[in-house]
Amino acid sequence: MSKSKINWYKYAAPANFYPLAGKVLPWFTGLAIILFAAGLYIGFFVAPPDFQQGNSYRIIYIHVPAAWMGMLLYVLLAIYSGLGWAFNARLASMMASAIAPTGAIFTFLALVTGALWGRPAWGVYWVWDARMTSTLILMFLYIGFISLQSSIDDTRRADRAGAVLAIVGVINVPIIYFSVQWWNTLHQGATIRLGSRPSMAPIMLAAMLIMTAACWVYSIAVVLARLRTIILERESEAPWLAEAPALQNNYAVE
Amino acid sequence: MNGPSILSMFRWVVWRDLLLAWRRRSDVLATLFFFIIIVSLFPLGIGPEQELLRTIAPGVVWVAALLASMLALGRTFGNDYQDGTLEQLMLTPQPLYLIVLAKVLAQWLVSEVPLVLVAPVLGLQFGLSQNTLAVMTVSLLLGTPVLSLIGSIGAALTLGLRSANVLVALLVLPLYIPVLIFGAGAIEATVSGGEAQPFLLLLGATLVLALMFAPWATAAALRISVE
Numbered sequence A: 001m002s003k004s005k006i007n008w009y010k011y012a013a014p015a016n017f018y019p020l021a022g023k024v025l026p027w028f029t030g031l032a033i034i035l036f037a038a039g040l041y042i043g044f045f046v047a048p049p050d051f052q053q054g055n056s057y058r059i060i061y062i063h064v065p066a067a068w069m070g071m072l073l074y075v076l077l078a079i080y081s082g083l084g085w086a087f088n089a090r091l092a093s094m095m096a097s098a099i100a101p102t103g104a105i106f107t108f109l110a111l112v113t114g115a116l117w118g119r120p121a122w123g124v125y126w127v128w129d130a131r132m133t134s135t136l137i138l139m140f141l142y143i144g145f146i147s148l149q150s151s152i153d154d155t156r157r158a159d160r161a162g163a164v165l166a167i168v169g170v171i172n173v174p175i176i177y178f179s180v181q182w183w184n185t186l187h188q189g190a191t192i193r194l195g196s197r198p199s200m201a202p203i204m205l206a207a208m209l210i211m212t213a214a215c216w217v218y219s220i221a222v223v224l225a226r227l228r229t230i231i232l233e234r235e236s237e238a239p240w241l242a243e244a245p246a247l248q249n250n251y252a253v254e
Numbered sequence B: 001m002n003g004p005s006i007l008s009m010f011r012w013v014v015w016r017d018l019l020l021a022w023r024r025r026s027d028v029l030a031t032l033f034f035f036i037i038i039v040s041l042f043p044l045g046i047g048p049e050q051e052l053l054r055t056i057a058p059g060v061v062w063v064a065a066l067l068a069s070m071l072a073l074g075r076t077f078g079n080d081y082q083d084g085t086l087e088q089l090m091l092t093p094q095p096l097y098l099i100v101l102a103k104v105l106a107q108w109l110v111s112e113v114p115l116v117l118v119a120p121v122l123g124l125q126f127g128l129s130q131n132t133l134a135v136m137t138v139s140l141l142l143g144t145p146v147l148s149l150i151g152s153i154g155a156a157l158t159l160g161l162r163s164a165n166v167l168v169a170l171l172v173l174p175l176y177i178p179v180l181i182f183g184a185g186a187i188e189a190t191v192s193g194g195e196a197q198p199f200l201l202l203l204g205a206t207l208v209l210a211l212m213f214a215p216w217a218t219a220a221a222l223r224i225s226v227e
Helices: A009-010 A014-046 A056-086 A092-124 A130-151 A155-187 A202-234 A245-253 B005-024 B025-046 B050-082 B085-091 B096-125 B130-159 B165-193 B197-225
Strands: none
Touching: A009 A014, A009 A056, A009 B165, A014 A056, A014 A092, A014 A202, A056 A092, A056 A155, A056 A202, A056 B165, A092 A155, A092 A202, A092 B165, A130 A155, A130 B085, A130 B165, A155 B025, A155 B130, A155 B197, B005 B025, B025 B050, B025 B085, B025 B096, B050 B096, B050 B130, B050 B165, B096 B130, B096 B197, B130 B165, B130 B197, B165 B197
Protein backbone atom coordinates (compact mmCIF):
# COMPACT_ATOMS: atom_id res chain seq x y z
CA MET A 1 0.00 0.00 0.00
CA SER A 2 2.87 2.35 0.79
CA LYS A 3 4.20 2.11 -2.78
CA SER A 4 0.82 2.91 -4.28
CA LYS A 5 0.57 6.35 -5.81
CA ILE A 6 -3.09 6.68 -5.01
CA ASN A 7 -3.87 7.91 -1.55
CA TRP A 8 -6.81 5.68 -0.66
CA TYR A 9 -7.65 7.50 2.52
CA LYS A 10 -8.28 10.63 0.52
CA TYR A 11 -11.26 8.97 -1.12
CA ALA A 12 -12.75 7.94 2.20
CA ALA A 13 -13.97 11.54 2.46
CA PRO A 14 -17.32 12.04 0.74
CA ALA A 15 -16.14 15.42 -0.59
CA ASN A 16 -13.37 13.71 -2.56
CA PHE A 17 -15.26 10.58 -3.43
CA TYR A 18 -18.27 12.36 -4.90
CA PRO A 19 -16.45 13.80 -7.96
CA LEU A 20 -14.46 10.57 -8.42
CA ALA A 21 -17.65 8.52 -8.46
CA GLY A 22 -19.14 10.99 -10.93
CA LYS A 23 -16.13 10.57 -13.20
CA VAL A 24 -16.12 6.76 -13.28
CA LEU A 25 -19.90 6.34 -13.36
CA PRO A 26 -20.37 6.81 -17.15
CA TRP A 27 -17.63 4.24 -17.84
CA PHE A 28 -19.27 1.61 -15.69
CA THR A 29 -22.67 2.40 -17.14
CA GLY A 30 -21.38 2.07 -20.69
CA LEU A 31 -19.51 -1.13 -19.91
CA ALA A 32 -22.61 -2.61 -18.27
CA ILE A 33 -24.71 -1.87 -21.38
CA ILE A 34 -22.09 -3.42 -23.69
CA LEU A 35 -21.70 -6.52 -21.52
CA PHE A 36 -25.46 -7.01 -21.16
CA ALA A 37 -25.90 -6.67 -24.93
CA ALA A 38 -23.10 -9.13 -25.66
CA GLY A 39 -24.20 -11.61 -23.00
CA LEU A 40 -27.85 -11.53 -24.05
CA TYR A 41 -26.93 -11.84 -27.74
CA ILE A 42 -24.75 -14.90 -27.15
CA GLY A 43 -27.28 -16.34 -24.72
CA PHE A 44 -30.28 -15.93 -27.02
CA PHE A 45 -28.89 -16.33 -30.54
CA VAL A 46 -25.50 -18.03 -30.48
CA ALA A 47 -25.87 -20.64 -27.74
CA PRO A 48 -27.78 -23.73 -28.92
CA PRO A 49 -30.98 -24.89 -27.21
CA ASP A 50 -30.57 -27.47 -24.49
CA PHE A 51 -31.22 -31.01 -25.67
CA GLN A 52 -33.50 -31.71 -22.71
CA GLN A 53 -35.07 -28.41 -21.80
CA GLY A 54 -35.23 -26.70 -25.19
CA ASN A 55 -35.16 -22.94 -24.99
CA SER A 56 -36.51 -22.53 -21.47
CA TYR A 57 -33.07 -23.13 -19.99
CA ARG A 58 -31.96 -19.71 -21.29
CA ILE A 59 -33.38 -18.03 -18.20
CA ILE A 60 -30.34 -19.26 -16.27
CA TYR A 61 -28.29 -16.55 -17.99
CA ILE A 62 -30.00 -14.06 -15.75
CA HIS A 63 -31.03 -16.39 -12.92
CA VAL A 64 -27.60 -17.66 -11.91
CA PRO A 65 -25.81 -14.27 -12.00
CA ALA A 66 -28.68 -12.72 -10.05
CA ALA A 67 -28.48 -15.39 -7.36
CA TRP A 68 -24.72 -14.95 -7.08
CA MET A 69 -25.02 -11.19 -6.83
CA GLY A 70 -27.73 -11.47 -4.20
CA MET A 71 -25.47 -13.51 -1.92
CA LEU A 72 -22.29 -11.60 -2.65
CA LEU A 73 -23.87 -8.19 -2.11
CA TYR A 74 -25.12 -9.26 1.32
CA VAL A 75 -21.57 -10.11 2.37
CA LEU A 76 -20.33 -6.79 0.94
CA LEU A 77 -23.14 -5.02 2.76
CA ALA A 78 -22.05 -6.56 6.06
CA ILE A 79 -18.38 -5.75 5.42
CA TYR A 80 -19.05 -2.12 4.51
CA SER A 81 -21.44 -1.48 7.36
CA GLY A 82 -19.02 -3.19 9.75
CA LEU A 83 -16.18 -0.98 8.52
CA GLY A 84 -18.37 2.08 8.88
CA TRP A 85 -19.24 1.10 12.42
CA ALA A 86 -15.74 0.11 13.55
CA PHE A 87 -13.81 3.02 12.04
CA ASN A 88 -16.56 5.60 12.07
CA ALA A 89 -16.21 5.91 8.31
CA ARG A 90 -19.30 7.69 7.01
CA LEU A 91 -18.68 6.74 3.42
CA ALA A 92 -18.55 3.00 4.18
CA SER A 93 -21.91 3.21 5.96
CA MET A 94 -23.39 5.12 3.05
CA MET A 95 -22.02 2.44 0.74
CA ALA A 96 -23.84 -0.21 2.77
CA SER A 97 -27.12 1.69 2.49
CA ALA A 98 -26.53 2.07 -1.24
CA ILE A 99 -25.88 -1.65 -1.73
CA ALA A 100 -28.97 -2.89 0.12
CA PRO A 101 -31.68 -2.16 -2.49
CA THR A 102 -29.60 -3.59 -5.35
CA GLY A 103 -28.94 -6.75 -3.38
CA ALA A 104 -32.62 -7.12 -2.51
CA ILE A 105 -33.62 -6.65 -6.15
CA PHE A 106 -31.14 -9.26 -7.37
CA THR A 107 -32.36 -11.73 -4.76
CA PHE A 108 -35.94 -11.07 -5.78
CA LEU A 109 -34.98 -11.48 -9.43
CA ALA A 110 -33.31 -14.80 -8.65
CA LEU A 111 -36.49 -16.02 -6.94
CA VAL A 112 -38.82 -14.88 -9.74
CA THR A 113 -36.67 -16.24 -12.57
CA GLY A 114 -36.20 -19.47 -10.64
CA ALA A 115 -39.96 -19.85 -10.30
CA LEU A 116 -40.53 -19.10 -13.99
CA TRP A 117 -37.89 -21.66 -14.95
CA GLY A 118 -39.26 -24.19 -12.49
CA ARG A 119 -42.68 -24.25 -14.14
CA PRO A 120 -41.56 -25.78 -17.49
CA ALA A 121 -38.66 -27.77 -15.97
CA TRP A 122 -40.22 -29.15 -12.80
CA GLY A 123 -43.90 -28.59 -13.50
CA VAL A 124 -44.35 -26.33 -10.46
CA TYR A 125 -43.47 -22.73 -9.71
CA TRP A 126 -42.15 -23.36 -6.25
CA VAL A 127 -40.66 -26.29 -4.38
CA TRP A 128 -39.26 -26.07 -0.89
CA ASP A 129 -35.81 -26.78 -2.16
CA ALA A 130 -32.97 -25.90 0.20
CA ARG A 131 -31.53 -23.30 -2.14
CA MET A 132 -34.83 -21.62 -2.89
CA THR A 133 -35.79 -21.53 0.76
CA SER A 134 -32.50 -20.03 1.85
CA THR A 135 -32.66 -17.46 -0.96
CA LEU A 136 -36.11 -16.50 0.27
CA ILE A 137 -34.73 -16.08 3.78
CA LEU A 138 -31.88 -13.99 2.38
CA MET A 139 -34.45 -11.65 0.90
CA PHE A 140 -36.12 -11.38 4.32
CA LEU A 141 -32.75 -10.36 5.77
CA TYR A 142 -32.37 -7.63 3.14
CA ILE A 143 -35.88 -6.38 3.85
CA GLY A 144 -35.13 -6.32 7.57
CA PHE A 145 -31.99 -4.26 7.00
CA ILE A 146 -33.72 -1.78 4.71
CA SER A 147 -36.76 -1.32 6.92
CA LEU A 148 -34.64 -0.93 10.06
CA GLN A 149 -32.53 1.76 8.44
CA SER A 150 -35.49 3.59 6.98
CA SER A 151 -37.38 3.71 10.26
CA ILE A 152 -34.54 5.43 12.16
CA ASP A 153 -34.35 9.15 11.51
CA ASP A 154 -30.93 9.75 13.03
CA THR A 155 -28.51 8.61 10.30
CA ARG A 156 -25.70 7.84 12.75
CA ARG A 157 -27.89 5.49 14.71
CA ALA A 158 -29.36 4.05 11.50
CA ASP A 159 -25.89 3.19 10.20
CA ARG A 160 -24.79 1.52 13.38
CA ALA A 161 -28.02 -0.36 14.02
CA GLY A 162 -27.89 -1.59 10.44
CA ALA A 163 -24.31 -2.73 11.00
CA VAL A 164 -25.25 -4.83 14.05
CA LEU A 165 -28.12 -6.41 12.15
CA ALA A 166 -26.03 -7.10 9.05
CA ILE A 167 -23.25 -8.72 11.06
CA VAL A 168 -25.66 -10.86 13.08
CA GLY A 169 -27.29 -11.83 9.80
CA VAL A 170 -24.01 -12.77 8.15
CA ILE A 171 -23.10 -15.02 11.08
CA ASN A 172 -26.53 -16.59 10.80
CA VAL A 173 -26.50 -17.18 7.05
CA PRO A 174 -24.44 -20.41 7.18
CA ILE A 175 -26.46 -21.70 10.16
CA ILE A 176 -29.70 -20.96 8.34
CA TYR A 177 -28.38 -22.51 5.15
CA PHE A 178 -27.35 -25.78 6.76
CA SER A 179 -30.47 -26.05 8.87
CA VAL A 180 -32.64 -25.52 5.80
CA GLN A 181 -30.64 -28.02 3.80
CA TRP A 182 -30.96 -30.61 6.51
CA TRP A 183 -34.64 -29.91 6.97
CA ASN A 184 -35.11 -30.33 3.24
CA THR A 185 -33.37 -33.70 3.01
CA LEU A 186 -35.35 -34.97 5.98
CA HIS A 187 -38.68 -33.89 4.60
CA GLN A 188 -37.66 -35.10 1.15
CA GLY A 189 -39.78 -32.48 -0.58
CA ALA A 190 -37.98 -31.80 -3.83
CA THR A 191 -37.42 -34.80 -6.05
CA ILE A 192 -35.60 -32.87 -8.76
CA ARG A 193 -32.29 -31.38 -7.79
CA LEU A 194 -30.35 -28.64 -9.45
CA GLY A 195 -27.05 -30.37 -8.78
CA SER A 196 -27.60 -33.16 -11.29
CA ARG A 197 -27.40 -30.82 -14.25
CA PRO A 198 -25.05 -32.06 -17.00
CA SER A 199 -21.87 -30.09 -17.52
CA MET A 200 -22.30 -27.04 -19.68
CA ALA A 201 -21.22 -26.44 -23.24
CA PRO A 202 -18.40 -23.85 -23.42
CA ILE A 203 -20.52 -21.34 -25.32
CA MET A 204 -23.23 -21.49 -22.64
CA LEU A 205 -20.63 -21.04 -19.95
CA ALA A 206 -19.19 -18.05 -21.83
CA ALA A 207 -22.61 -16.42 -22.07
CA MET A 208 -23.19 -16.97 -18.37
CA LEU A 209 -19.82 -15.55 -17.37
CA ILE A 210 -20.37 -12.48 -19.54
CA MET A 211 -23.78 -11.99 -17.94
CA THR A 212 -22.19 -12.35 -14.50
CA ALA A 213 -19.64 -9.68 -15.38
CA ALA A 214 -22.48 -7.51 -16.68
CA CYS A 215 -24.36 -7.87 -13.39
CA TRP A 216 -21.20 -6.97 -11.48
CA VAL A 217 -20.57 -3.83 -13.51
CA TYR A 218 -24.25 -2.91 -13.40
CA SER A 219 -24.21 -3.25 -9.59
CA ILE A 220 -21.14 -1.03 -9.33
CA ALA A 221 -22.74 1.60 -11.56
CA VAL A 222 -26.07 1.59 -9.75
CA VAL A 223 -24.49 1.57 -6.31
CA LEU A 224 -22.22 4.49 -7.23
CA ALA A 225 -25.15 6.47 -8.60
CA ARG A 226 -27.18 5.78 -5.45
CA LEU A 227 -24.18 6.58 -3.29
CA ARG A 228 -23.87 9.97 -4.95
CA THR A 229 -27.45 10.85 -4.14
CA ILE A 230 -26.99 9.62 -0.57
CA ILE A 231 -23.90 11.82 -0.23
CA LEU A 232 -25.83 14.82 -1.54
CA GLU A 233 -28.67 14.12 0.84
CA ARG A 234 -26.59 13.63 3.96
CA GLU A 235 -23.90 16.21 3.33
CA SER A 236 -26.22 18.97 2.17
CA GLU A 237 -25.15 21.04 5.18
CA ALA A 238 -21.43 20.41 4.63
CA PRO A 239 -19.34 23.39 3.50
CA TRP A 240 -17.83 21.63 0.49
CA LEU A 241 -21.26 21.09 -0.97
CA ALA A 242 -22.62 24.49 -0.04
CA GLU A 243 -19.60 26.18 -1.65
CA ALA A 244 -19.96 24.24 -4.86
CA PRO A 245 -23.33 25.12 -6.34
CA ALA A 246 -22.09 23.70 -9.65
CA LEU A 247 -22.26 20.24 -8.15
CA GLN A 248 -25.85 20.67 -7.11
CA ASN A 249 -26.81 22.07 -10.49
CA ASN A 250 -25.04 19.21 -12.10
CA TYR A 251 -27.10 16.83 -10.05
CA ALA A 252 -30.29 18.66 -10.87
CA VAL A 253 -29.59 18.38 -14.59
CA GLU A 254 -28.83 14.69 -14.35
CA MET B 1 -14.17 -2.18 43.59
CA ASN B 2 -17.02 0.16 44.26
CA GLY B 3 -20.67 -0.80 44.12
CA PRO B 4 -22.14 -4.27 44.47
CA SER B 5 -20.28 -7.31 43.19
CA ILE B 6 -21.05 -8.67 39.75
CA LEU B 7 -23.02 -11.61 41.08
CA SER B 8 -25.21 -9.59 43.41
CA MET B 9 -25.85 -7.12 40.60
CA PHE B 10 -26.94 -9.99 38.37
CA ARG B 11 -29.26 -11.31 41.05
CA TRP B 12 -30.63 -7.83 41.69
CA VAL B 13 -31.49 -7.21 38.02
CA VAL B 14 -33.24 -10.57 37.69
CA TRP B 15 -35.14 -10.08 40.94
CA ARG B 16 -36.23 -6.56 40.00
CA ASP B 17 -37.55 -7.66 36.61
CA LEU B 18 -39.41 -10.59 38.15
CA LEU B 19 -40.96 -8.29 40.71
CA LEU B 20 -42.03 -5.81 38.04
CA ALA B 21 -43.54 -8.62 36.00
CA TRP B 22 -45.41 -9.89 39.06
CA ARG B 23 -46.94 -6.45 39.54
CA ARG B 24 -48.05 -6.40 35.92
CA ARG B 25 -49.37 -9.94 35.81
CA SER B 26 -51.88 -9.21 33.06
CA ASP B 27 -49.08 -8.67 30.52
CA VAL B 28 -47.66 -12.09 31.23
CA LEU B 29 -51.06 -13.77 31.11
CA ALA B 30 -51.87 -12.05 27.82
CA THR B 31 -48.83 -13.63 26.16
CA LEU B 32 -49.75 -17.02 27.56
CA PHE B 33 -53.34 -16.84 26.36
CA PHE B 34 -52.19 -15.59 22.97
CA PHE B 35 -50.15 -18.78 22.68
CA ILE B 36 -53.07 -20.97 23.75
CA ILE B 37 -55.50 -19.28 21.35
CA ILE B 38 -53.16 -19.51 18.36
CA VAL B 39 -52.59 -23.22 18.94
CA SER B 40 -56.32 -23.86 19.41
CA LEU B 41 -57.23 -22.04 16.20
CA PHE B 42 -55.43 -24.53 13.98
CA PRO B 43 -57.75 -27.52 14.54
CA LEU B 44 -60.70 -25.17 13.89
CA GLY B 45 -59.17 -24.04 10.63
CA ILE B 46 -57.92 -27.38 9.40
CA GLY B 47 -60.48 -29.88 10.67
CA PRO B 48 -60.61 -32.41 13.48
CA GLU B 49 -58.92 -35.40 11.78
CA GLN B 50 -56.70 -36.92 14.43
CA GLU B 51 -54.03 -38.14 11.98
CA LEU B 52 -53.60 -34.75 10.31
CA LEU B 53 -53.50 -32.91 13.63
CA ARG B 54 -50.79 -35.21 14.90
CA THR B 55 -48.68 -34.43 11.82
CA ILE B 56 -48.99 -30.66 12.05
CA ALA B 57 -48.74 -30.41 15.85
CA PRO B 58 -44.94 -29.88 16.03
CA GLY B 59 -45.02 -27.02 13.57
CA VAL B 60 -48.10 -25.43 15.08
CA VAL B 61 -46.73 -25.45 18.62
CA TRP B 62 -43.38 -24.05 17.56
CA VAL B 63 -44.74 -21.35 15.28
CA ALA B 64 -47.14 -20.27 18.02
CA ALA B 65 -44.25 -20.18 20.50
CA LEU B 66 -42.27 -18.01 18.06
CA LEU B 67 -45.14 -15.55 17.66
CA ALA B 68 -45.92 -15.42 21.36
CA SER B 69 -42.32 -14.76 22.26
CA MET B 70 -42.28 -11.91 19.74
CA LEU B 71 -45.11 -10.26 21.63
CA ALA B 72 -43.11 -10.19 24.83
CA LEU B 73 -39.91 -8.80 23.30
CA GLY B 74 -40.89 -5.15 23.52
CA ARG B 75 -41.07 -5.37 27.29
CA THR B 76 -37.47 -6.56 27.73
CA PHE B 77 -36.04 -3.07 27.55
CA GLY B 78 -39.01 -0.88 26.62
CA ASN B 79 -40.25 0.18 30.06
CA ASP B 80 -36.76 0.67 31.45
CA TYR B 81 -35.88 2.77 28.44
CA GLN B 82 -38.89 5.00 28.90
CA ASP B 83 -38.40 5.74 32.59
CA GLY B 84 -34.62 6.13 32.31
CA THR B 85 -33.67 3.05 34.33
CA LEU B 86 -31.88 1.56 31.37
CA GLU B 87 -29.56 4.55 31.12
CA GLN B 88 -28.71 4.22 34.80
CA LEU B 89 -28.06 0.50 34.41
CA MET B 90 -25.71 1.20 31.52
CA LEU B 91 -23.79 3.73 33.62
CA THR B 92 -23.00 1.18 36.33
CA PRO B 93 -19.43 -0.18 36.44
CA GLN B 94 -20.68 -3.76 35.95
CA PRO B 95 -20.32 -5.16 32.44
CA LEU B 96 -23.33 -4.52 30.21
CA TYR B 97 -23.06 -8.09 28.88
CA LEU B 98 -24.03 -9.37 32.32
CA ILE B 99 -26.89 -6.93 32.78
CA VAL B 100 -28.27 -7.96 29.39
CA LEU B 101 -27.94 -11.62 30.34
CA ALA B 102 -29.82 -10.99 33.59
CA LYS B 103 -32.62 -9.15 31.81
CA VAL B 104 -32.92 -11.86 29.18
CA LEU B 105 -33.02 -14.52 31.88
CA ALA B 106 -35.82 -12.67 33.64
CA GLN B 107 -37.68 -12.22 30.37
CA TRP B 108 -37.37 -15.93 29.65
CA LEU B 109 -38.60 -16.89 33.11
CA VAL B 110 -41.58 -14.55 32.85
CA SER B 111 -42.74 -15.00 29.25
CA GLU B 112 -41.36 -18.30 27.97
CA VAL B 113 -41.44 -20.71 30.88
CA PRO B 114 -45.25 -20.49 31.22
CA LEU B 115 -45.52 -21.44 27.53
CA VAL B 116 -43.28 -24.44 28.06
CA LEU B 117 -45.40 -25.52 31.02
CA VAL B 118 -48.70 -25.22 29.21
CA ALA B 119 -47.51 -26.74 25.92
CA PRO B 120 -47.93 -30.41 26.96
CA VAL B 121 -51.60 -29.76 27.73
CA LEU B 122 -52.04 -28.31 24.25
CA GLY B 123 -50.14 -31.27 22.85
CA LEU B 124 -52.81 -33.54 24.35
CA GLN B 125 -55.41 -31.72 22.24
CA PHE B 126 -53.45 -32.78 19.18
CA GLY B 127 -53.35 -36.39 20.30
CA LEU B 128 -49.60 -36.60 20.88
CA SER B 129 -48.23 -39.59 22.78
CA GLN B 130 -46.60 -39.28 26.19
CA ASN B 131 -43.13 -39.82 24.77
CA THR B 132 -43.67 -37.08 22.20
CA LEU B 133 -44.92 -34.70 24.85
CA ALA B 134 -41.73 -35.22 26.83
CA VAL B 135 -39.58 -34.51 23.76
CA MET B 136 -41.68 -31.43 23.01
CA THR B 137 -41.11 -30.06 26.50
CA VAL B 138 -37.36 -30.66 26.31
CA SER B 139 -37.13 -29.06 22.86
CA LEU B 140 -39.07 -26.03 24.06
CA LEU B 141 -36.89 -25.78 27.17
CA LEU B 142 -33.76 -25.74 25.01
CA GLY B 143 -35.16 -23.60 22.22
CA THR B 144 -37.08 -20.83 23.96
CA PRO B 145 -33.98 -19.33 25.66
CA VAL B 146 -32.49 -18.96 22.17
CA LEU B 147 -35.62 -17.09 21.12
CA SER B 148 -35.25 -14.72 24.07
CA LEU B 149 -31.54 -14.21 23.37
CA ILE B 150 -31.88 -13.52 19.64
CA GLY B 151 -35.02 -11.50 20.25
CA SER B 152 -33.18 -9.25 22.69
CA ILE B 153 -30.94 -8.11 19.82
CA GLY B 154 -33.98 -7.05 17.84
CA ALA B 155 -35.58 -5.42 20.88
CA ALA B 156 -32.43 -3.42 21.58
CA LEU B 157 -32.07 -2.29 17.96
CA THR B 158 -35.65 -1.04 17.70
CA LEU B 159 -35.72 0.67 21.10
CA GLY B 160 -37.84 3.81 21.00
CA LEU B 161 -38.69 3.59 17.30
CA ARG B 162 -42.13 4.44 15.99
CA SER B 163 -43.02 1.07 14.51
CA ALA B 164 -40.91 -1.02 16.87
CA ASN B 165 -43.36 -3.92 17.21
CA VAL B 166 -43.76 -4.65 13.51
CA LEU B 167 -40.11 -3.99 12.84
CA VAL B 168 -38.94 -6.41 15.50
CA ALA B 169 -40.89 -9.19 13.79
CA LEU B 170 -39.24 -8.40 10.48
CA LEU B 171 -35.76 -8.43 11.98
CA VAL B 172 -36.03 -11.36 14.32
CA LEU B 173 -38.27 -13.95 12.66
CA PRO B 174 -35.80 -14.86 9.88
CA LEU B 175 -33.13 -15.39 12.53
CA TYR B 176 -35.48 -17.72 14.44
CA ILE B 177 -35.67 -20.16 11.54
CA PRO B 178 -32.94 -22.60 12.68
CA VAL B 179 -34.59 -22.88 16.11
CA LEU B 180 -37.94 -23.56 14.46
CA ILE B 181 -36.43 -26.25 12.22
CA PHE B 182 -34.54 -28.04 14.98
CA GLY B 183 -37.33 -27.71 17.56
CA ALA B 184 -40.16 -28.84 15.33
CA GLY B 185 -37.83 -31.47 13.84
CA ALA B 186 -37.27 -33.08 17.22
CA ILE B 187 -41.01 -33.48 17.83
CA GLU B 188 -41.65 -34.53 14.26
CA ALA B 189 -38.97 -37.20 14.54
CA THR B 190 -40.64 -38.79 17.57
CA VAL B 191 -44.08 -38.62 15.95
CA SER B 192 -42.79 -40.56 12.94
CA GLY B 193 -40.82 -42.98 15.08
CA GLY B 194 -37.37 -41.53 14.45
CA GLU B 195 -34.56 -40.35 16.70
CA ALA B 196 -35.03 -36.96 18.36
CA GLN B 197 -31.61 -36.75 19.97
CA PRO B 198 -29.65 -35.16 17.08
CA PHE B 199 -32.17 -32.32 16.91
CA LEU B 200 -31.99 -31.76 20.64
CA LEU B 201 -28.21 -31.73 20.51
CA LEU B 202 -28.30 -29.17 17.72
CA LEU B 203 -30.73 -27.07 19.73
CA GLY B 204 -28.33 -27.26 22.65
CA ALA B 205 -25.46 -26.15 20.40
CA THR B 206 -27.54 -23.22 19.15
CA LEU B 207 -28.28 -22.29 22.74
CA VAL B 208 -24.58 -22.29 23.67
CA LEU B 209 -23.72 -20.15 20.63
CA ALA B 210 -26.54 -17.72 21.36
CA LEU B 211 -25.51 -17.49 25.03
CA MET B 212 -22.00 -16.53 23.99
CA PHE B 213 -22.72 -14.03 21.24
CA ALA B 214 -26.25 -12.66 21.56
CA PRO B 215 -25.80 -10.67 24.83
CA TRP B 216 -22.71 -9.11 23.34
CA ALA B 217 -24.59 -8.03 20.22
CA THR B 218 -27.48 -6.81 22.37
CA ALA B 219 -25.10 -4.76 24.51
CA ALA B 220 -23.64 -3.18 21.36
CA ALA B 221 -27.14 -2.47 20.07
CA LEU B 222 -28.17 -0.90 23.40
CA ARG B 223 -25.16 1.40 23.30
CA ILE B 224 -26.19 2.48 19.80
CA SER B 225 -29.83 3.02 20.71
CA VAL B 226 -29.21 4.85 23.99
CA GLU B 227 -26.77 7.62 23.24
